[in-house]
Amino acid sequence: xxxxxxxxxxxxxxxxxxxxxxxxxxxxxxxxxxxxxxxxxxxxxxxxxxxxxxxxxxxxxxxxxxxxxxxxxxxxxxxxxxxxxxxxxxxxxxxxxxxxxxxxxxxxxxxxxxxxxxxxxxxxxxxxxxxxxxxxxxxxxxxxxxxxxxxxxxxxxxxxxxxxxxxxxxxxxxxxxxxxxxxxxxxxxxxxxxxxxxxxxxxxxxxxxxxxxxxxxxxxxxxxxxxxxxxxxxxxxxxxxxxxxxxxxxxxxxxxxxxxxxxxxxxxxxxxxxxxxxxxxxxxxxxxxxxxxxxxxxxxxxxxxxxxxxxxxxxxxxxxxxxxxxxxxxxxxxxxxxxx
Amino acid sequence: xxxxxxxxxxxxxxxxxxxxxxxxxxxxxxxxxxxxxxxxxxxxxxxxxxxxxxxxxxxxxxxxxxxxxxxxxxxxxxxxxxxxxxxxxxxxxxxxxxxxxxxxxxxxxxxxxxxxxxxxxxxxxxxxxxxxxxxxxxxxxxxxxxxxxxxxxxxxxxxxxxxxxxxxxxxxxxxxxxxxxxxxxxxxxxxxxxxxxxxxxxxxxxxxxxxxxxxxxxxxxxxxxxxxxxxxxxxxxxxxxxxxxxxxxxxxxxxxxxxxxxxxxxxxxxxxxxxxxxxxxxxxxxxxxxxxxxxxxxxxxxxxxxxxxxxxxxxxxxxxxxxxxxxxxxxxxxxxxxxx
Numbered sequence: 001x002x003x004x005x006x007x008x009x010x011x012x013x014x015x016x017x018x019x020x021x022x023x024x025x026x027x028x029x030x031x032x033x034x035x036x037x038x039x040x041x042x043x044x045x046x047x048x049x050x051x052x053x054x055x056x057x058x059x060x061x062x063x064x065x066x067x068x069x070x071x072x073x074x075x076x077x078x079x080x081x082x083x084x085x086x087x088x089x090x091x092x093x094x095x096x097x098x099x100x101x102x103x104x105x106x107x108x109x110x111x112x113x114x115x116x117x118x119x120x121x122x123x124x125x126x127x128x129x130x131x132x133x134x135x136x137x138x139x140x141x142x143x144x145x146x147x148x149x150x151x152x153x154x155x156x157x158x159x160x161x162x163x164x165x166x167x168x169x170x171x172x173x174x175x176x177x178x179x180x181x182x183x184x185x186x187x188x189x190x191x192x193x194x195x196x197x198x199x200x201x202x203x204x205x206x207x208x209x210x211x212x213x214x215x216x217x218x219x220x221x222x223x224x225x226x227x228x229x230x231x232x233x234x235x236x237x238x239x240x241x242x243x244x245x246x247x248x249x250x251x252x253x254x255x256x257x258x259x260x261x262x263x264x265x266x267x268x269x270x271x272x273x274x275x276x277x278x279x280x281x282x283x284x285x286x287x288x289x290x291x292x293x294x295x296x297x298x299x300x301x302x303x304x305x306x307x308x309x310x311x312x313x314x315x316x317x318x319x320x321x322x323x324x325x326x327x328x329x330x331x332x333x334x335x336x337x338x339x340x
Numbered sequence: 341x342x343x344x345x346x347x348x349x350x351x352x353x354x355x356x357x358x359x360x361x362x363x364x365x366x367x368x369x370x371x372x373x374x375x376x377x378x379x380x381x382x383x384x385x386x387x388x389x390x391x392x393x394x395x396x397x398x399x400x401x402x403x404x405x406x407x408x409x410x411x412x413x414x415x416x417x418x419x420x421x422x423x424x425x426x427x428x429x430x431x432x433x434x435x436x437x438x439x440x441x442x443x444x445x446x447x448x449x450x451x452x453x454x455x456x457x458x459x460x461x462x463x464x465x466x467x468x469x470x471x472x473x474x475x476x477x478x479x480x481x482x483x484x485x486x487x488x489x490x491x492x493x494x495x496x497x498x499x500x501x502x503x504x505x506x507x508x509x510x511x512x513x514x515x516x517x518x519x520x521x522x523x524x525x526x527x528x529x530x531x532x533x534x535x536x537x538x539x540x541x542x543x544x545x546x547x548x549x550x551x552x553x554x555x556x557x558x559x560x561x562x563x564x565x566x567x568x569x570x571x572x573x574x575x576x577x578x579x580x581x582x583x584x585x586x587x588x589x590x591x592x593x594x595x596x597x598x599x600x601x602x603x604x605x606x607x608x609x610x611x612x613x614x615x616x617x618x619x620x621x622x623x624x625x626x627x628x629x630x631x632x633x634x635x636x637x638x639x640x641x642x643x644x645x646x647x648x649x650x651x652x653x654x655x656x657x658x659x660x661x662x663x664x665x666x667x668x669x670x671x672x673x674x675x676x677x678x679x680x
Contacts, residue, residue, distance in 0.1 A: 008577075009540040009541055009577070009651055010540075010577075010617060011540075011580040011583055011613065011617040011618075011620060011621055011653065012579070012580050012617060012620055013579045013580050013581055013620070018616065018620065021580075021619075021620045021623055022616045022617075022619045022620055022623075023619075024623050025619035025620055025621075025622040025623030025624075025626070026619050028622065028623055028626045028627075029619065029622050029626070029639050029641060063616065064614075064616065066614065066615035066616055066619075067615065200349040200350075200351075201349055237348070237349070237350075239352070239353045240351040240352050240353050240361075241353055243351055271612065271614055272611065272612035272649045272651075273351065273649070274404075274406065274611055274646065274648045274649055275406035275407065275643075275646070275676075276358065276359075276362045276403065276404065276406055276648065277350060277351040277352060277362075278351075279361075279362045279363075279365035279366050279369065279406075280351060280352055280353070280358065280361045280362055280365055281351055281365075282365040282368065282369050283361055283362075283364050283365030283368055284365075286365070286368045286369070287368075299369050301369060302676075303615075306614060306615070308614045308616065309612045309613070309614055309651065311349055311612075311649065313351065333680060336615075336642075338678035338679070338680055339678070340673060340678055340680060
């Protein structure tokens with residue numbers, strides 16, 4: 001057993017084994033819900049899969065973002081996930097193994113965030129699956145408004161708003177819809193969702209042992225990515241109400257929403273930010289939208305896509321219509337989240 | 341609107357209004373699940389209450405511990421909660437208002453943590469309720485092993501293990517059991533549960549603006565309370581496996597558990613500690629218990645009783661028998677957690 005002494009403020013053993021040991025803990029904790037289909041545990045699928053006769057949905061990405069990505073595998077949600085090292089893409093072979101294990105005969109949809117390594121590896125996995133006669137379609141999440149200007153939406157990063165692509169596409173797949181229809185819903189969700197984040201402190205990569213960047217004592221950074229990618233504005237920490245106003249303004253400038261519309265709101269904690277603060281932000285967001293005549297049909301408040309112990313949060317807005325509302329209301333069960 | 345500039349790494353407005361604004365956000369977010377029965381929102385009850393013909397359960401305590409305390413109000417869980425300021429007891433009048441609002445004719449059980457202010461205020465509320473003809477019984481949670489030595493169990497603090505008192509007593513109340521029977525289950529849960537915590541960093545009281553205590557760069561403190569009460573051992577940060585071993589050893593020395601027994605495990609994050617690390621700790625705990633022939637029947641891993649942005653975690657062990665297993669498996673729904 002590795003018992004290296006380390007001085008990081010983390011509960012880990014060997015920094016190089018964080019992901020392996022986390023996955024081992026996860027599989028010991030949830031054997032009724034998740035199973036591994038590789039000796040390295042980097043391909044996890046629903047314990048009750050594959051589901052015959054339905055489109056299967058897979059995701060994947062680097063570790064360090066729990067419950068993203070693997071936390072969204074479960075009934076009424078995704079069928080499988082490829083798990084990379086901290087902030088690193090899984091391999092195409094790991095993704096291919098997921099694809100094989102979840103295929104129920106009706107094709108597989110890949111949904112993941114728009115990061116170079118992931119795109120390359122998942123595209124290769126899709127090609128390899130195709131050779132084996134498994135139809136694969138792909139929808140890449142690009143909800144992070146701050147990551148590229150308007151007009152270049154398809155180059156944006158995927159962040160917490162990806163939750164909605166998962167949720168809605170999975171609910172559609174559950175109805176027995178075709179691969180084309182499930183893909184259409186994931187694309188529609190991506191088109192209708194925007195996210196803006198703000199960070200107060202960095203996170204520490206276990207294998208590095210120190211913060212990946214610095215934010216000054218009284219400072220915050222708006223638009224920072226979930227791996228510490230630079231944001232669009234650094235300055236003094238503002239009040240919660242002003243932060244909410246800034247994030248919502250950026251989102252609504254990018255995705256105009258008419259008075260009388262219904263939306264879903266996701267207030268996502270990046271790691272260290274307490275739930276109390278997420279509710280103070282929700283209060284401000286709710287009121288801002290109310291002033292604009294926009295109705296919050298359903299909200300999610302908690303940790304959905306983290307960056308280990310980073311302090312910060314993001315706000316996602318999803319524009320709803322009747323079709324999306326019905327899909328959003330469908331139940332799901334994962335080891336991390338349950339909606340009844 | 342208050343727009344004070346502050347330099348704390350927190351998303352708040354006026355530090356003095358943190359609890360009020362958090363509660364306002366909560367009520368805006370979950371009107372279908374929670375309602376306020378006081379103008380100051382410091383008494384919250386189930387939106388569908390009171391439940392006639394069943395024993396009602398109330399809790400309460402200081403704020404800053406979400407989802408504790410108010411997060412456990414919901415179907416299959418508690419009926420109401422009195423909400424104090426950050427780390428401060430609610431008043432007896434707030435508790436009395438909860439009691440009146442949830443009473444369904446079969447009496448009310450108070451379950452809360454063993455802290456001086458809470459005991460005083462809740463005892464007074466019980467007396468006032470009695471005058472109004474509402475029978476009240478009380479069970480005080482005392483699961484924190486580190487807070488007092490063996491032999492003085494009844495003077496220990498209540499921490500994350502309180503979750504089990506809530507869960508089990510509420511499931512019993514749901515069956516239509518008498519106040520005496522529901523109380524018996526809460527007492528049995530308290531007798532059967534032990535918690536040990538460890539902290540890596542302090543939290544910051546909004547109204548104070550700086551950490552309430554300091555822990556050195558490479559240090560941890562075992563046994564620290566959820567308000568920063570001193571622990572029993574400070575030293576260099578150890579590996580996750582060694583931390584798990586230390587916590588489990590302390591618990592099993594205090595509550596011997598025989599080979600072949602079933603337990604439930606709660607791995608609770610105190611705020612800033614990532615889920616990844618909680619799973620690494622779960623892995624170690626699971627293996628340690630397995631070596632001793634103890635079976636983990638059910639586990640909960642996540643944030644159940646926090647201390648704002650404190651980095652740290654606690655491990656609770658609940659000794660199970662058939663009666664408790666059945667109650668533990670019953671479903672519940674709160675805005676923060678759902679078990680199906």
